Amino acid sequence: MSNRKLLIENVHVEGYDTFDVYRKHGGYRSVEKALKSMTPDEVVEEVKKSGLRGRGGAGFPTGMKWSFLAKPEGVQRHLVCNADESEPGTFKDRYLMEKNPHLLIEGMITSSYALGANLSFIYIRGEFMYILHILEKAIDEAYAKGFLGKNILGSGYDLDLRVAPGGGAYICGEETALLESLEGKRGNPRMKPPFPAVKGLWGNPTVVNNVESIAAVVPIVNDGGEEYAKIGIDRSTGTKLISASGNLVRPGVYEIELGLSVEEFIYGDDYCRGIANGKKLKACVPGGSSVPILPHFLVTKTAAGADRLMTYESLADGGFATGSMLGSGGFIVFDEDQCIVRNTWNFARFYSHESCGQCSPCREGTGWMEKVLHRLEHGHGNMRDIELLEEINKKIEGNTICPLGDAAAWPVAAAIRHFRDEFEWHVNEPQQAQTRNYGLITQPSVAV
Amino acid sequence: MIKVTIDDIEIEVEPGTTILNAARQAGGDIVPPAMCYYSKLPGTGGKCRTCLVEVAAGSTADPRPMPKLVASCSTAVMDGMIVKNKTSERVHNNRGGVVEFLLINHPLDCPICDQAGECHLQDLGYEHGSAKTRYEEKRRTYDPIDIGNKIKLHMNRCILCYRCVHVANQLTDKRVHGVLHRGEHAEISTYIENAIENDFSGNMIDVCPVGALTDKTFRFKSRVWFLKPMEAECSCTKCSGKAVVWMFGNEIYRVTARKDKYGEVENIDDKAAWICNDCRYDKKDTSKWNIIGPRSINRHSVISQGKYKTFMDKEQKKIS
Amino acid sequence: MAHTDNGPVEFSAETMSKINELIASYPEGKHKSALIRILHLVQTEKGWVSTPSMNKVAEILNIQPIEVYEVATFYTMFHLEPVGKYVFEVCRTGPCMLVGSDNIIEYIENKLNIKVGETTNDGVFTLKTAECLGGCGYAPLLQCKYKFHEHLTKERVDELIEEYRSGKHDQN
Numbered sequence: 026m027s028n029r030k031l032l033i034e035n036v037h038v039e040g041y042d043t044f045d046v047y048r049k050h051g052g053y054r055s056v057e058k059a060l061k062s063m064t065p066d067e068v069v070e071e072v073k074k075s076g077l078r079g080r081g082g083a084g085f086p087t088g089m090k091w092s093f094l095a096k097p098e099g100v101q102r103h104l105v106c107n108a109d110e111s112e113p114g115t116f117k118d119r120y121l122m123e124k125n126p127h128l129l130i131e132g133m134i135t136s137s138y139a140l141g142a143n144l145s146f147i148y149i150r151g152e153f154m155y156i157l158h159i160l161e162k163a164i165d166e167a168y169a170k171g172f173l174g175k176n177i178l179g180s181g182y183d184l185d186l187r188v189a190p191g192g193g194a195y196i197c198g199e200e201t202a203l204l205e206s207l208e209g210k211r212g213n214p215r216m217k218p219p220f221p222a223v224k225g226l227w228g229n230p231t232v233v234n235n236v237e238s239i240a241a242v243v244p245i246v247n248d249g250g251e252e253y254a255k256i257g258i259d260r261s262t263g264t265k266l267i268s269a270s271g272n273l274v275r276p277g278v279y280e281i282e283l284g285l286s287v288e289e290f291i292y293g294d295d296y297c298r299g300i301a302n303g304k305k306l307k308a309c310v311p312g313g314s315s316v317p318i319l320p321h322f323l324v325t326k327t328a329a330g331a332d333r334l335m336t337y338e339s340l341a342d343g344g345f346a347t348g349s350m351l352g353s354g355g356f357i358v359f360d361e362d363q364c365i366v367r368n369t370w371n372f373a374r375f376y377s378h379e380s381c382g383q384c385s386p387c388r389e390g391t392g393w394m395e396k397v398l399h400r401l402e403h404g405h406g407n408m409r410d411i412e413l414l415e416e417i418n419k420k421i422e423g424n425t426i427c428p429l430g431d432a433a434a435w436p437v438a439a440a441i442r443h444f445r446d447e448f449e450w451h452v453n454e455p456q457q458a459q460t461r462n463y464g465l466i467t468q469p470s471v472a473v
Numbered sequence: 474m475i476k477v478t479i480d481d482i483e484i485e486v487e488p489g490t491t492i493l494n495a496a497r498q499a500g501g502d503i504v505p506p507a508m509c510y511y512s513k514l515p516g517t518g519g520k521c522r523t524c525l526v527e528v529a530a531g532s533t534a535d536p537r538p539m540p541k542l543v544a545s546c547s548t549a550v551m552d553g554m555i556v557k558n559k560t561s562e563r564v565h566n567n568r569g570g571v572v573e574f575l576l577i578n579h580p581l582d583c584p585i586c587d588q589a590g591e592c593h594l595q596d597l598g599y600e601h602g603s604a605k606t607r608y609e610e611k612r613r614t615y616d617p618i619d620i621g622n623k624i625k626l627h628m629n630r631c632i633l634c635y636r637c638v639h640v641a642n643q644l645t646d647k648r649v650h651g652v653l654h655r656g657e658h659a660e661i662s663t664y665i666e667n668a669i670e671n672d673f674s675g676n677m678i679d680v681c682p683v684g685a686l687t688d689k690t691f692r693f694k695s696r697v698w699f700l701k702p703m704e705a706e707c708s709c710t711k712c713s714g715k716a717v718v719w720m721f722g723n724e725i726y727r728v729t730a731r732k733d734k735y736g737e738v739e740n741i742d743d744k745a746a747w748i749c750n751d752c753r754y755d756k757k758d759t760s761k762w763n764i765i766g767p768r769s770i771n772r773h774s775v776i777s778q779g780k781y782k783t784f785m786d787k788e789q790k791k792i793s
Numbered sequence: 794m795a796h797t798d799n800g801p802v803e804f805s806a807e808t809m810s811k812i813n814e815l816i817a818s819y820p821e822g823k824h825k826s827a828l829i830r831i832l833h834l835v836q837t838e839k840g841w842v843s844t845p846s847m848n849k850v851a852e853i854l855n856i857q858p859i860e861v862y863e864v865a866t867f868y869t870m871f872h873l874e875p876v877g878k879y880v881f882e883v884c885r886t887g888p889c890m891l892v893g894s895d896n897i898i899e900y901i902e903n904k905l906n907i908k909v910g911e912t913t914n915d916g917v918f919t920l921k922t923a924e925c926l927g928g929c930g931y932a933p934l935l936q937c938k939y940k941f942h943e944h945l946t947k948e949r950v951d952e953l954i955e956e957y958r959s960g961k962h963d964q965n
Contacts, residue, residue: 113886113925144820151833151870152926154939187818192829192868194655195924209828209854211652211867216519216547227823270888270929277930314887314925355929357888371887375924381867382633382652382659384520389574392657396610413607420570423541424522651859653866664862665844 036124044166068139074250076262081235113314114355117266195379214427257283261336272360312352315432317439370398376433404455492545509634510546588684631685645671691727711749877919888929
């Protein structure tokens with residue numbers, strides 16, 4: 026299949042992170058086009074036509090999200106870019122912002138115009154402080170060239186753009202926790218409703234979008250939403266940045282057209298080139314640590330035997346029983362030597378560490394799961410612990426203020442679903458489990 | 474007015490009313506429990522998740538059920554909404570799960586806790602808890618600390634409802650305590666040694682649903698069910714002066730605000746009747762109060778189980 | 794309870810001018826929004842965030858000190874206890890673990906003769922672990938003073954320690 030790149034095509038061009046080089050390669054055309062020849066609503070319409078779905082993980086249609094923005098008279102509105110990228114396995118936004126900062130700035134201007142926002146923010150995780158400086162440099166250039174500030178390109182449209190850092194908290198990727206953090210508070214997610222589209226930053230109507238979503242607005246406005254929608258399959262339109270990590274020959278960030286086969290992505294020469302060190306594939310978490318893990322026989326094929334594709338629909342085929350999710354595109358690959366129990370404990374520790382602690386199921390439940398998994402991994406578990414884990418995660422899932430509870434519950438549930446034998450082996454053979462790994466599980470002879 | 478059905482009981486309420494408040498308007502056993510929501514403190518609610526209910530139909534316009542259980546304290550009713558609380562098995566199971574979560578790190582020190590007998594977590598544990606814990610791990614522990622000379626903080630017992638933080642924000646001029654750290658390490662603290670000094674800070678004790686914040690002038694003096702709650706008033710320049718004095722014989726053991734059946738400070742003249750620290754801590758002499766008469770207490774409460782009478786009878790016998 | 798230390802604290806003229814510039818960039822009445830970035834500036838200058846520093850920040854923003862404590866204790870990047878001159882924060886989350894972060898952590902522990910959370914006797918290095926730092930494809934990795942060091946091997950760790958000791962990373 027073809028391999029069009031819309032977001033990172035020119036990043037290897039010398040000086041591409043400077044305004045002049047970026048501009049020379051056609052940069053900021055979308056701002057000119059939108060501000061000079063389109064109304065804000067026409068921009069929103071193009072984004073709707075494009076079928077673009079939020080690239081942060083939830084996959085909610087961006088154009089629809091934009092159309093929910095409340096527009097009361099005389100009240101300021103904001104666009105906030107979510108650059109808090111913290112989902113384990115995900116590092117695509119970092120790559121995009123570092124290599125192509127002006128694309129994000131351009132997307133912020135065009136999108137802010139569409140939403141009628143005059144003060145917009147990029148909230149970036151504190152660990153990416155060096156990228157904050159890259160973005161601020163790009164913003165300064167854009168101000169100097171008249172693409173930010175008062176009366177941009179003589180259109181009468183004003184926009185100020187600022188970057189604000191977090192301080193180390195995964196939860197701030199949740200949009201209302203992000204807004205709290207942007208207000209200088211603890212990153213406690215807010216009760217919804219009201220949604221940010223009605224009451225967001227400082228109580229003003231606000232749209233929060235992922236870095237990649239905002240960047241994708243640039244090609245959508247340049248080429249038209251319909252053109253964008255031609256890329257991909259069905260409701261998975263456009264290109265997507267995939268962060269590939271784990272035991273791969275060539276991990277890294279790849280821009281793919283949605284619809285590429287998982288097989289091609291893992292083994293193809295243009296992509297990850299297979300499993301590192303000549304090992305076999307054991308499992309894959311295709312969309313960031315919170316999505317269900319898939320055992321090797323469900324990675325490249327669905328349970329029904331169809332080719333698994335890199336699309337929202339195909340990765341979810343089979344539901345949670347035999348499928349997973351595209352999520353944020355954090356594609357984590359496990360070779361045959363990896364221990365699923367250890368990894369599940371590791372992820373549980375992550376979620377427990379990152380829980381804000383506001384609501385009881387998440388505060389207490391994530392910590393409890395971490396401790397039980399720690400016990401199992403370190404040879405002190407018993408069979409009841411496996412059932413206990415299933416029960417704890419059922420009592421967390423769906424009962425929390427924000428999706429972190431689900432994100433913590435799903436990986437544990439999926440690991441036990443597909444790798445129960447390996448968990449039981451840890452209980453039955455604790456000595457062995459300390460010295461070697463379980464290895465591959467065999468595909469059930471009956472289709473699951 | 475809009476119509477909502479909760480556990481097969483139809484209620485008419487103002488638009489914007491939450492499910493929990495609609496249920497409270499109807500009263501009875503359809504009212505979900507609430508550990509963090511406090512109607513007199515705007516901004517509270519949503520955190521403890523004990524008030525989760527099932528929405529079997531969203532509204533007349535959109536009768537689809539809501540996929541997840543919702544926090545009834547922070548979900549507004551819609552016209553034609555159908556809610557299940559005590560009639561939902563799912564609610565019962567999941568509320569039991571929440572109670573289990575609240576208890577795994579709880580010290581279960583009711584026998585020495587001043588809140589025993591009027592503790593909402595104790596009630597919930599009684600209704601939903603199991604006799605045996607499944608938690609094998611070491612419980613989280615903190616040393617009890619003084620926050621000010623009249624309030625003791627037992628962080629071990631805290632369920633992080635945030636009510637006391639809202640009291641400090643809304644009733645006092647300067648908040649010196651708050652929630653520090655995060656996740657399972659989140660705790661109520663002043664961070665540095667710092668006393669909470671404010672005329673209304675004592676209300677933090679009244680809003681605490683558990684025994685995390687207790688009145689140092691009353692600690693270990695008596696079990697609440699051995700005391701007789703009396704409605705009393707005094708002329709106070711700082712607060713309404715309308716309180717409940719808890720008596721043993723002719724002695725006042727403690728003073729609290731007047732609380733309703735949900736454990737919330739009552740409204741008097743349409744205003745929450747918070748009491749000031751002078752009334753709470755310093756007026757332990759009956760001469761300071763005009764004692765109106767016995768305070769009615771929910772007949773299911775351990776406080777109204779006649780323990781006071783039997784205890785007094787025993788004492789009388791000893792004397793005679 | 795917090796690390797106790799006394800005495801007033803002053804921020805350098807450079808830090809103060811950055812703080813003031815930052816505060817001015819927010820709309821009137823929204824100055825608290827600058828808090829997290831101010832804490833980063835304070836930590837950059839002082840190496841850690843002490844109670845007097847937080848009190849000073851509260852004074853600058855005209856908010857209660859508890860509002861600063863609440864925030865500083867929520868976010869894991871802020872060191873609330875004194876640390877070494879260089880803090881190695883090694884990512885230990887899933888994707889890093891898959892390619893050997895546990896070994897790297899152990900190697901640094903042995904090499905510097907400290908455990909995670911400790912500081913070397915000479916006060917030069919502190920070792921901490923971090924949850925996902927967002928460099929999974931370039932794992933294992935660590936961060937020090939906002940700088941990423943990726944594709945770590947034992948040899949690279951040896952080099953890094955030497956580089957930091959010799960002051961190579963003190964510029965920029």
